[in-house]
Amino acid sequence: MATHSHSHHEPQGADLNVAAQATLEKSGEQWTTMRASVFSALAGFDKPASAYDIAEAVSKAEGRRVAANSVYRILDLFVGANLARRVESANAYVANAHPDCLHDCIFLVCDSCGQTTHIDNDVITRGVRNAAVSAGFVPVRPVIEVRGRCAACEAQR
Known part of the structure; x- marks a missing residue:
């Protein structure tokens, strides 16, 4: 995909x-x-x-x-x-590594080491905003965080 x-x-x-x-x-x-x-x-x-x-x-x-x-x-x-x-x-x-660019971010947060990776995926964030609007809500600052384990911590298991 x-x-x-x-x-x-x-x-x-x-x-x-x-x-x-x-x-x-x-x-x-x-x-x-x-x-x-x-x-x-x-x-x-x-x-x-x-x-x-x-x-x-x-x-x-x-x-x-x-x-x-x-x-x-x-x-x-x-x-x-x-x-x-x-x-x-x-x-x-x-x-913010690109302060001149306004967009919604997705954070991948490792529960083991705390490392946080920022990814951009406009399809996902646009979908979240559209879902909010469809529910009659005005999204101002969507927060998307995925908790789990980073590749390094997962490899140590």
């Missing part, structure tokens, strides 16, 4: 920070030093990170205590501006 997905150029490292800054500034927000620090910390994690994980990483990097509630506010801004995605079932966040 063919899947209809789309592909992106996915910037990494400094290029991802530049893309995030450009996207945030296009939305009318400022790219402050603190926001840059939070985004860099978030992008540095290889799996979803909580606001507490990010606050700890920023605190270490800056040599001063950064409160998790400050990080939560910035993460909420990032989610609204498409710079980050919230993995609902883990109450954690991942940096």
Whole structure:
């Protein structure tokens, strides 16, 4: 069965920070030093990170205590501006590798190691949105997460 997905150029490292800054500034927000620090910390994690994980990483990097509630506010801004995605079932966040592209995401979340893989499949997400509309519901932000085991964890069983 063919899947209809789309592909992106996915910037990494400094290029991802530049893309995030450009996207945030296009939305009318400022790219402050603190926001840059939070985004860099978030992008540095290889799996979803909580606001507490990010606050700890920023605190270490800056040599001063950064409160998790400050990080939560910035993460909420990032989610609204498409710079980050919230993995609902883990109450954690991942940096959006293509912040200039608006679409619904599907997350595959490993229950064993916590690794989260983001996939795009416009057919599935469009179907979810259409089903919601058919039920008389206006979808704003569909959240699709599949819990299970990643290939590496499954191979170790």
